[in-house]
Amino acid sequence: MSFVALDWGTTALRGALIAEDGRVLDERSAPRGILHLDGASFDEVFEAFTQDWMAVPGSRCLIAGMAGSRQGWVEAPYCACPCGADDIARQVVPVQPGRIDMVPGLVDHQSGVPDVMRGEETQILGAMRLTGLRDGLFVLPGTHNKWARVADGRVTGFRTFMTGEFYALLSQHSILSRTLQADAPLHEAAFLDGVGRARQADSPGLLHLAFGMRALSLFDRLSPAAAASYLSGLLIGEELRAQALEAGTPVVLVGSAALTERYALALDSVGVPAQLLDAQATWAGAYAIWRARQAAG
Template sequence: MNRLLAVDWGSSSLRGALIDAGGAVLEERSFARGILTVAPGTFPDVFASCFGDWMTPDTLCLVSGMAGSKQGWREAPYCSCPAGFDAIAAGLEWVEPGRIAIVPGLSIDKDGIPDVMRGEETQIFGALQLLGLDHARLVLPGTHSKWVTVENRQVTNFSTWMTGEFYALLRQHSILARMMPADEPAPDEAAFGRGVTHAMASAGLLTTAFSTRTLPLFDRMNASALPSYLSGLVIGEELKSQTLRRGESVVVMGAEALSARYGQALALLGVTVQRVGDGATWRGLQAIAETLRKPFNQAA
């Protein structure tokens, strides 16, 4: 296989990149065809309509993300942590043997409580490659943020934080929503920082959240600043549970605006940040493909 078709098939979107043998991205495509839009049994047809012309005889396709879930193309069982490139490669679910495979997610069990990820593992491995790291602490902000520990190029620990979802619930469906503008105002860095600082110094979100109501009640914060303040509260709540040390470095991967907020919050704690862009997914899939080729290269 001289070319790689790297595919990120999530819940709401479908992205792909055609990568040559040297690792250069030749072309990218994106479609609003996440797995939630695909009827059961039609995944091969959707794949062919989006990428069929790229699937030449010398092309290997690796698919990461929710395509490997129970609702996806084909379920790819989770790999248990600790897990690295080799474990992921060994756990590939082959749709067409030697040609199209789905990347498994990762699972971890702590005191009988499981946690899982799908798609993020590929971004993590890509970030390690791009930054040249064997050990790292990473955060992938989002609706459900992931905090990840990597040791010797293996994911040894991770946890999921429903920070984005709790923000949305409080912002839109709680009594706090009545104090805030319906539209999303421009980010207010000062209000966000104040929220982070208050969260770090307080007992927990169940008490700090109410300050989003009382500050405007006493004219101590404008309504337009409240969404940023609330964002600071929930992100600060997440950060204070991570036992971060001043001077530590954290890799932040995610959407630009949200990653910038995490960067600001981490800076308040004296933590430095390394940023990785969208190319991490492609680099991660490429690394998995290279792992598959190793036995042949070594045999030669």
């Protein structure tokens, strides 16, 4: 029997109808994230979005993402690391018992300051299923990037970096916004220059390097078209500098092509190969949780 999987985030709502063997039968999306309900209730948005899929008697739905947050439909408590599909499946929260379930997020307490994710846990499980890997480093670029360690099929820990949000703030609301072309395509040389400068052993730090971008433009050494890529490189390079990377050891990247391409370039520059996956990892992860739920009865 097929089931419905939703990835209900802050700005967007995506869904898939998934067959019993894991095949994606249908997909759809809408700009109806939890902050864009336009006066409607969660229940109303859900019914309108899934009406034909959920019309079949006995239909079930599994929801991951920010819909399970405190600001969402039903808060689903965090599952503590280490955590795998079986652990997550045992802690799903019923929204409508026997019809709709909410996937919990993950929490990592290892650093002394809690780190959390919602939605990415499903993508990581899907990435493991798609790649066949049960150990390794899984990176999910986005507004808040996740670097997750996996061992024996379980997420043992992770760290979040606000790289995407800092890029938006600096490129749109700082003095640097006047020196860059926000919609410029990737300028590979400028991007790698930024990565390299940020990763230098004697780097003066991101705060100084960011201002240096302003100075480079004043002396016509950095064009507006290249400046956006340079800034992106500085931020991603700073992020990489905080990682314990091993040359030759592959990393799995999960996310949009535009972002994973940049991370793959940055990782390649330090001798780390990457395997790239797209949004299909979400549906593969939802299927993994679904299967674990079915197995548990």
